[in-house]
Amino acid sequence: MRVAYNEQMAELANLLGEMAGLAGSAMERATQSLLQADLALSEQVITEYDRISELSGVAEERAFALLALQAPVAGDLRSVVSGIQIVADVDRMGALALHVAKIARRRHPNHVLPEEVNGYFAEMGRIAVALGAAAQEVLVTRDPERAARLRDEDEAMDDLHRHLFSVLMDREWKHGVAAAVDITLLGRFYERFADHAVEVGRRVIFLVTGKLPSDSDDEYGIASAPR
Amino acid sequence: MRVAYNEQMAELANLLGEMAGLAGSAMERATQSLLQADLALSEQVITEYDRISELSGVAEERAFALLALQAPVAGDLRSVVSGIQIVADVDRMGALALHVAKIARRRHPNHVLPEEVNGYFAEMGRIAVALGAAAQEVLVTRDPERAARLRDEDEAMDDLHRHLFSVLMDREWKHGVAAAVDITLLGRFYERFADHAVEVGRRVIFLVTGKLPSDSDDEYGIASAPR
Numbered sequence: 001m002r003v004a005y006n007e008q009m010a011e012l013a014n015l016l017g018e019m020a021g022l023a024g025s026a027m028e029r030a031t032q033s034l035l036q037a038d039l040a041l042s043e044q045v046i047t048e049y050d051r052i053s054e055l056s057g058v059a060e061e062r063a064f065a066l067l068a069l070q071a072p073v074a075g076d077l078r079s080v081v082s083g084i085q086i087v088a089d090v091d092r093m094g095a096l097a098l099h100v101a102k103i104a105r106r107r108h109p110n111h112v113l114p115e116e117v118n119g120y121f122a123e124m125g126r127i128a129v130a131l132g133a134a135a136q137e138v139l140v141t142r143d144p145e146r147a148a149r150l151r152d153e154d155e156a157m158d159d160l161h162r163h164l165f166s167v168l169m170d171r172e173w174k175h176g177v178a179a180a181v182d183i184t185l186l187g188r189f190y191e192r193f194a195d196h197a198v199e200v201g202r203r204v205i206f207l208v209t210g211k212l213p214s215d216s217d218d219e220y221g222i223a224s225a226p227r
Numbered sequence: 228m229r230v231a232y233n234e235q236m237a238e239l240a241n242l243l244g245e246m247a248g249l250a251g252s253a254m255e256r257a258t259q260s261l262l263q264a265d266l267a268l269s270e271q272v273i274t275e276y277d278r279i280s281e282l283s284g285v286a287e288e289r290a291f292a293l294l295a296l297q298a299p300v301a302g303d304l305r306s307v308v309s310g311i312q313i314v315a316d317v318d319r320m321g322a323l324a325l326h327v328a329k330i331a332r333r334r335h336p337n338h339v340l341p342e343e344v345n346g347y348f349a350e351m352g353r354i355a356v357a358l359g360a361a362a363q364e365v366l367v368t369r370d371p372e373r374a375a376r377l378r379d380e381d382e383a384m385d386d387l388h389r390h391l392f393s394v395l396m397d398r399e400w401k402h403g404v405a406a407a408v409d410i411t412l413l414g415r416f417y418e419r420f421a422d423h424a425v426e427v428g429r430r431v432i433f434l435v436t437g438k439l440p441s442d443s444d445d446e447y448g449i450a451s452a453p454r
Contacts, residue, residue: 053442060308063308064304064305064308067294067304067308068300068301068304071298073295074295077291077294077295078291081290081291081294081311084308084311084312085311085312085315088312088315165408168404168405168408169404169405169408173404176404177395177396177400177403177404177407178395178396180404180407180408180411181392181395181396181407181408181411184407184408184411184412185411185415188412188415215280
């Protein structure tokens, strides 16, 4: 029983890790499609979301089977319950990459972004990819210290997000309202992607230590945006 | 065992329903604070989110205790697992109301909204409140037909959201980029609130019928926004 539980739990953790990795690489390609107005790449991200969504279903079924067949208790039960919660976060990370790709596709052959904000999105994309990889690592290793460091990377994302808003709100903004609307949504998608990666980290910290670190989205990235 | 399970499951469903109701009334007040630039009301929504967050913790603990002590199987197990997933949705609904209130507070004593879009937010607020109440009803009654109708209300929200974007994107928009950025975020918060209510409905349909209806956020509210 215990051996079967351990094996199945490791499989579930690997599957969740794979999903986080897929979400990270989807965000990487979505960012490229955005920066280069690359339609084929947007289409690829959009098509491949089906795979993440399918894996979500598989992961939920596996977690359910673990509960039904192994009836885990105490810490083991907490691991499976956390796994169920984590599915929703990594699925959402994939959906946010999908949303970025959809905006790139909608504006094609035009570029969504004026050149002056390209650098922000290149950097937000880089952080998102790092967070996807870190979430994958944390899901497999269950290292609570590594999990806690996800929050530092999220802070870098929040800083970029704030700066991005100050660029938009600046009186010198010359690119009109439509571009600002797209950029507002895109910025929100990257920020939420990072929040979900942090949430994965929190869940892993919880299942290892039994303590849930405080929530992060309360802060709300643009709280100090000027007007 | 069975009696204890039934009692505890009913308690969990009531608690989730209470959370959905609180999220709906938080969105009602957040909308009022937005329309009337009412600082006291924004502050109240912000403070009361702590209550929703606290109930999320209680609901998760109860679901966990149900699994640990009653070791439910089959349909009963599926109900508890769905309950764990629903906690995240209703908590998020509360957080989205909080975000609306925070934007209202940040711009106080100014109004966030130019008068011409007040009507959109009044109506989106009305639908959000109805969706919160419907989610509460569905959680308690487990009526799959009522749950399926949540999607119609969500469609009304999506329509409003699309129209709102066409107002923003219009060349006649005279209220500047900063207002457009706030409105973009606010529109997104209402749309996501509705999506989470639909998700609650989907989960209830699943636990009653064993079939999960297809996802809705793929559609992405502003897909047909003009530019």
